[in-house]
Amino acid sequence: MIVSTTPTLEGRPIRAYHGIVAGETIVGANVVRDFFASITDVIGGRAGAYEEVLGRARREALAEMADRAQDMGANAVVGVDLSYEAVGQTGSMLMVTATGTAVTV
Known part of the structure; x- marks a missing residue:
C-alpha cells in the first residue's frame, strides 16, 4: 500500500478513485507520564514518553x-492529512x- 501526502504519485497514473478513507486513534495520557513530562518541560528537553505515545x-x-482503503480495493492513498486534537x-x-x-x- 502506497501512502502519500501528495495528490498524485509521479510516474504512477491514478486508474480509479474509491473515495475518502480515514483512520482514528485515541490515546490517554498516564498520570505518571504527565508528571515526568512536566518536569522535562520545566528543566528543558524533550518529553520522550509523549513522543513515543x-x-x-x-x-x-x-x-x-490503509486497511480501509485496501478493503475498498485500493492499492494507494493520496492526499493524506494528519490531524491531532x-x-x-x-x-x-x-x-x-x-x-x-x-x-x-
Whole structure:
C-alpha cells in the first residue's frame, strides 16, 4: 500500500478513485507520564514518553486508514492529512486522525 501526502504519485497514473478513507486513534495520557513530562518541560528537553505515545498513535491511525482503503480495493492513498486534537473533559486524551483518498494506481 502506497501512502502519500501528495495528490498524485509521479510516474504512477491514478486508474480509479474509491473515495475518502480515514483512520482514528485515541490515546490517554498516564498520570505518571504527565508528571515526568512536566518536569522535562520545566528543566528543558524533550518529553520522550509523549513522543513515543504520539508516534504509536500516528502509526495506528495510518495503518487503519490503509486497511480501509485496501478493503475498498485500493492499492494507494493520496492526499493524506494528519490531524491531532485533545479530547475529553480535561483534554487528557489525544485523538489522531489520518484521512486521504483511496485510489488504484
